[in-house]
Amino acid sequence: MKKAIFTLTGAFVLAGMLSSSFAYADGPDWVPPIRDKLVKAECGACHLTYQPAFLPAKSWKKIMAGLDDHFGEDATLDKDAAQKIEAYLVTNSGRRKWNDSWGKPPIRITKLRWFVKEHRGEISRRAMKKAGTMTNCKACHLAAERGNYDDD
Amino acid sequence: MKKQNIIFAALFASLVMPLSMAMAASSPILDEIKKQAGGVEFSAERGKTLFSQKFTGGKPDTPSCTSCHGKSPQNTGKTRAGKAIAPMAVSKSPERYTDAKKVAKWFRRNCRTVLGRECTPTEKGDFLTYMMSQ
Numbered sequence: 597m598k599k600a601i602f603t604l605t606g607a608f609v610l611a612g613m614l615s616s617s618f619a620y621a622d623g624p625d626w627v628p629p630i631r632d633k634l635v636k637a638e639c640g641a642c643h644l645t646y647q648p649a650f651l652p653a654k655s656w657k658k659i660m661a662g663l664d665d666h667f668g669e670d671a672t673l674d675k676d677a678a679q680k681i682e683a684y685l686v687t688n689s690g691r692r693k694w695n696d697s698w699g700k701p702p703i704r705i706t707k708l709r710w711f712v713k714e715h716r717g718e719i720s721r722r723a724m725k726k727a728g729t730m731t732n733c734k735a736c737h738l739a740a741e742r743g744n745y746d747d748d
Numbered sequence: 749m750k751k752q753n754i755i756f757a758a759l760f761a762s763l764v765m766p767l768s769m770a771m772a773a774s775s776p777i778l779d780e781i782k783k784q785a786g787g788v789e790f791s792a793e794r795g796k797t798l799f800s801q802k803f804t805g806g807k808p809d810t811p812s813c814t815s816c817h818g819k820s821p822q823n824t825g826k827t828r829a830g831k832a833i834a835p836m837a838v839s840k841s842p843e844r845y846t847d848a849k850k851v852a853k854w855f856r857r858n859c860r861t862v863l864g865r866e867c868t869p870t871e872k873g874d875f876l877t878y879m880m881s882q
Binding site: 641642643644664665667668669670671672674727728729731732734735 | 807810827829830831853856858861
């Protein structure tokens with residue numbers, strides 16, 4: 597009997613782990629949109645305002661510390677703006693606390709495992725040509741700026 | 749009465765039009781850069797070369813201004829992340845080059861990105877003179 601209970605609990609725990617990892621593997625369909633005017637204006641000058649929930653706090657700190665080579669461009673800001681923007685991104689970052697034992701914090705949303713999985717085989721050659729790059733979310737997710745990615 | 753109106757209109761046009769044309773080629777921002785450049789005459793022609801030229805000192809993805817802004821300042825450009833950039837020509841984007849802080853920020857960033865260094869005041873002046881003539 598005891599054995600049976602143990603096996604059952606084990607099965608539940610395993611199922612729970614699997615389903616939570618699946619949920620994570622799916623990626624979010626909706627994330628809170630950016631409401632801060634400064635963040636919208638500065639980050640949005642060059643690209644879609646990727647919502648802070650997509651990356652953990654550590655990632656945003658790393659990104660903000662490397663603005664002199666921001667994915668191949670100088671995106672430096674004055675100190676005051678940089679501090680305000682970093683504070684906003686960190687406060688609204690993804691809920692998963694980054695554990696250093698996991699390795700380097702990611703800085704490319706497009707390289708996250710769930711992102712790659714979600715988009716694999718989903719994009720026609722024509723759609724890719726229109727978007728130009730995987731970082732151009734809005735080419736397919738029309739309401740991406742509002743945090744809605746549920747239209748796939 | 750009618751004749752008078754015509755004369756006034758002609759007078760107005762002859763006085764104001766050259767004035768506004770002269771203003772189009774000048775701006776407080778350009779004046780400030782001119783001071784920094786020691787009063788050299790800026791050249792739209794050199795600005796055009798700067799805009800279209802390929803550099804090797806900057807970041808590899810963006811060897812030229814035209815990498816993102818497109819070949820003609822009259823046309824809309826595109827950032828590497830896929831966002832549209834309003835034309836650089838003043839005739840197409842009259843709100844450009846009116847905010848000194850903004851102008852300084854983008855010269856700093858984009859000169860470092862494309863040339864691998866800050867632009868000289870002469871280069872900035874040439875660039876603006878070219879864009880204001882477009």
